Amino acid sequence: PHDVLWQPASNSRVLAILSNPAYAGAYVYGRSTFEATRRKPGRLRSGQVRRPLEKWPVCLQNIYPAYITWEQYLAHRARLHDNQNRYEAGRHGVPRKGQALLQGVVLCGRCGARMGLHYSGPQGEYPVYGCNAGQHQYGSPRCQEVRALGLDAEVERLLLAALEPDKIALALSALAELEKETAMLDRQWHLRLERAKYEAERARRQYMTVEPENRMVARSLERQWEEKLRGVEEVEHAYQRWSTQQQLVITPADRQEILALGENLAQVWRAPTTTNADRKTMLRLVIRDVIVDNKREHGRVWFRINWQTGATSEHWLTRRVQSYAEHPQLEHLRRRVRELNAAQKMDEEIAMILNEEGVRPSRGLAFSGGLVWMVRQQWQIPTVKENGKEANPLRWKDGTYSVEGVASAVGVILGTVYKWVRERRVDAEQLAKGMPWKIKLTDEQIASLREYVKRVRRIKRSKKEAS
Numbered sequence: 001p002h003d004v005l006w007q008p009a010s011n012s013r014v015l016a017i018l019s020n021p022a023y024a025g026a027y028v029y030g031r032s033t034f035e036a037t038r039r040k041p042g043r044l045r046s047g048q049v050r051r052p053l054e055k056w057p058v059c060l061q062n063i064y065p066a067y068i069t070w071e072q073y074l075a076h077r078a079r080l081h082d083n084q085n086r087y088e089a090g091r092h093g094v095p096r097k098g099q100a101l102l103q104g105v106v107l108c109g110r111c112g113a114r115m116g117l118h119y120s121g122p123q124g125e126y127p128v129y130g131c132n133a134g135q136h137q138y139g140s141p142r143c144q145e146v147r148a149l150g151l152d153a154e155v156e157r158l159l160l161a162a163l164e165p166d167k168i169a170l171a172l173s174a175l176a177e178l179e180k181e182t183a184m185l186d187r188q189w190h191l192r193l194e195r196a197k198y199e200a201e202r203a204r205r206q207y208m209t210v211e212p213e214n215r216m217v218a219r220s221l222e223r224q225w226e227e228k229l230r231g232v233e234e235v236e237h238a239y240q241r242w243s244t245q246q247q248l249v250i251t252p253a254d255r256q257e258i259l260a261l262g263e264n265l266a267q268v269w270r271a272p273t274t275t276n277a278d279r280k281t282m283l284r285l286v287i288r289d290v291i292v293d294n295k296r297e298h299g300r301v302w303f304r305i306n307w308q309t310g311a312t313s314e315h316w317l318t319r320r321v322q323s324y325a326e327h328p329q330l331e332h333l334r335r336r337v338r339e340l341n342a343a344q345k346m347d348e349e350i351a352m353i354l355n356e357e358g359v360r361p362s363r364g365l366a367f368s369g370g371l372v373w374m375v376r377q378q379w380q381i382p383t384v385k386e387n388g389k390e391a392n393p394l395r396w397k398d399g400t401y402s403v404e405g406v407a408s409a410v411g412v413i414l415g416t417v418y419k420w421v422r423e424r425r426v427d428a429e430q431l432a433k434g435m436p437w438k439i440k441l442t443d444e445q446i447a448s449l450r451e452y453v454k455r456v457r458r459i460k461r462s463k464k465e466a467s
């Protein structure tokens with residue numbers, strides 16, 4: 001009398017069906033058993049272990065109508081086992097050789113699943129951490145994806161910063177404090193032990209002094225002595241237990257070695273002989289896992305590092321987004337570029353100012369003049385010319401000529417002047433790409449240019465007549 005309830009098949013449900021021999025028509029009992037040594041107190045179903053197929057106590061074939069044959073069932077079983085091995089091998093402890101540093105230690109901050117790694121880009125050169133939890137289970141869209149290179153670089157930076165020599169020295173000095181404390185506690189233990197031994201010794205002496213005929217007294221003193229001896233034993237045991245827990249002893253030699261390692265760490269990390277697998281191993285010694293969430297804020301990735309020490313730290317990573325339409329500081333960037341451009345700053349200068357202000361480009365680390373020029377083109381911010389949108393005057397305020405000015409002074413077309421500029425026949429200066437040329441010319445230079453033009457024309461004419 002159960003209602004049938006249809007639900008999407010989940011991984012675990014499908015697995016359960018595949019591994020259930022009833023679908024192959026077999027009645028089976030005792031697929032798993034309880035192992036007393038694995039039991040946890042208070043947990044009823046703890047300590048359950050699977051038995052291998054050969055050890056199933058009851059396995060009767062052809063009992064139910066079978067969906068698949070027994071051979072098919074065995075084949076499925078072998079295949080699942082194989083898959084599991086392969087999955088496990090790639091998953092835990094074995095850092096693979098790929099370039100993504102955090103592979104295997106990234107957890108999804110949205111659903112808690114371990115994030116996988118895949119490669120995107122035309123040549124598959126961009127590693128991406130992706131959470132496929134929902135997708136594998138129910139075919140729902142991917143939970144989230146985070147580009148690996150940026151995140152890796154940031155975690156690497158934090159890791160190396162955390163292991164800088166002065167940080168290690170600090171940790172070591174904290175450790176030294178701990179050692180001092182341990183030494184003090186050790187002394188306390190010794191005092192306790194001495195006291196217990198002293199009391200036992202006193203009880204012994206009291207017992208020895210009593211006359212054997214005085215049996216009642218002797219017996220009670222004997223009991224006391226015994227008690228004191230037990231007391232000594234207890235303290236000794238407790239001391240032993242305590243001291244095995246305090247095994248962290250760092251010798252001065254260790255200390256030197258650790259400090260030296262810290263100094264070399266960055267070098268070792270970047271050495272060409274250090275493989276990606278080495279780096280991953282090193283990383284896992286220091287970092288347990290990294291939890292990532294890129295949907296908390298637009299254009300930024302939040303992540304938390306769970307360090308092996310038990311400490312955690314939270315960080316934000318500004319995504320290097322593809323297009324400037326997605327730039328996290330889009331409005332700010334556009335406003336600054338407009339303002340600086342309006343203040344007649346050159347693209348190079350604008351780039352420098354933006355870099356100083358800590359505004360980052362979508363790609364790369366810093367703005368360049370060319371990049372600012374490109375951004376201005378995208379947003380159609382024209383260069384603000386000295387003369388606004390007016391036609392260039394023949395001569396600028398500082399006395400230099402414009403291209404038009406040279407053309408009219410010498411009596412040539414604009415193209416010729418541009419050619420001279422290119423050939424550096426004239427002393428021309430342009431404040432920035434797209435800005436008008438300023439050409440320094442003396443009257444003598446103008447005269448000689450005129451002579452030059454006449455000469456060239458005469459030569460051309462004579463060539464024409466000759467032909």
Ligand SMILES: [Zn+2]
Pocket residue numbers: 108109110111112113131132133143144
């Ligand atoms: Zn997820």
